[in-house]
Amino acid sequence: MLAGMSTPPVTDRADHPAIRVRGLEKSFKDLKVLRGVDVDVARGSIFALLGSNGAGKTTLVRILSTLLKADGGRAEVNGFDVASRGAEVRESISLTGQFAAVDEILTGRENLTMVARLRHLKDAGAIADRLLRRFSLTEAGARRVATYSGGMRRRLDIAMSLVGDPPVVFLDEPTTGLDPEARLEVWSAVKELAAAGTTVLLTTQYLDEAEHLADRIAILHEGRILVHGTLDELKRLLPPAKVEYVEKQPTLEDVFLSLVGTAANGEQR
């Protein structure tokens, strides 16, 4: 493959939505996890799939990233059917799972060069160095990942997903288990991604995360999409807002961040 280091290995098929899911069904034995899910995600947007534990979010992401086969329905990613064109789908995506999928024994830089080589890119070392810089990991790059904090691991994990600039990125609960600062770091990384034209599908159980990041939000509950739309559209589902006068107290998050305040909260809100 002769793909240069910054061109995606598969060109965007601009006439298709980035992700298109119709009537997707999946059961594990008797348990119906997905019962006819429909989703459309426009190119370059951030789409949040909101749901509590066990709602089927991870199952949907696993089907879209060709790790699992659906029982019924259709799913296309970057215009390729996940069931019949798995190889092309894998060229188009990258997946950041619930648990940071990094190699603890290798250094951060070695993790990135490994992924670059596996994506058959030239100049893996330069790609790794660029991503280390972008995720403020340059100094830690030569250290083994086992010595990293949770936030650094997550950043490395996301950096590994961006190697080769895949047009579609899946982030499965990217901030679960992170402290507030690390969470904000991940949020700004996600925003940058979308700003650069990457389509992001993220799952989360945190309402504020969906509120902060997503262009469109879908609520997955018991294997079905209950509602989907922009934040404003979802808000309009409820009776119009009442006007109440409430003293504005700082949230615990505000207190925490102003006390431990680092660069991360500078770009917040």
Next chain:
Amino acid sequence: MNKHFLGDTAVLLGRSLRHIARSPDTIITTVITPIALLLLFVYVLGGAIQAGAGSYVNYLLPGILIITIASGISYTAYRLFLDLQGGIFERFQSMPIARAAVLWAHVLTSLVATVISVVVVVLVALAMGFRSGASVLDWLAVAGILVLFTLALTWLAVIPGLTASSVDGASAFAYPLIFLPFISSAFVPTSSMPGPVRAFAENQPVTSIVNTLRALFTGHPVGTGIWIALAWCAGLLVVAFTFAGITYRRRIS
């Protein structure tokens, strides 16, 4: 075959070899049991064992090498299991790579680690007085049989590595393999064993492999035994490879 198979396998092999280089304890724990057995049997029990002419360490080494291989390959299951647990396996599976490369890298890593362990054990045996009149060709035959046996057991180890639900489960399957040499001609000649035990010992793979290795080391003719040994290794390899492949395909779909 996927056009990236060789390149991807090489990248992933490099990764696992780094693991071994950075945590050499996997080699140390692999060789410690065989070396302890070697010391125990040569210096404590060996004096009372009648195993034909020549020094007992010469008699013992082939069986000890089999035990070394059996304890080494349990790390294949262990490493594979950790990859599955940690999520990096899923990362690889969701990338545009040759999917078989993930398994082959683990298998080749096991081969490299086992070869290192076997060399260490042979060096210890040499220090303890092991001597061989084997020619270069005999040594090559020994190496060939050991490699074939390692590959067969490694593919067998892939199955629990892919299916186990705990670290202990992933590596526990190796224990019976480590014990198999005890009911074979590895430590004592089978002729001293009672009927049914002797029948089992003489018809299980370790005995034919050990006898062949012993004949090669001492420069004796291997006879038809070598074909039985090779048949066991090749048969085991084919069966293990097939079932590992089935398990893997089930796991990734």
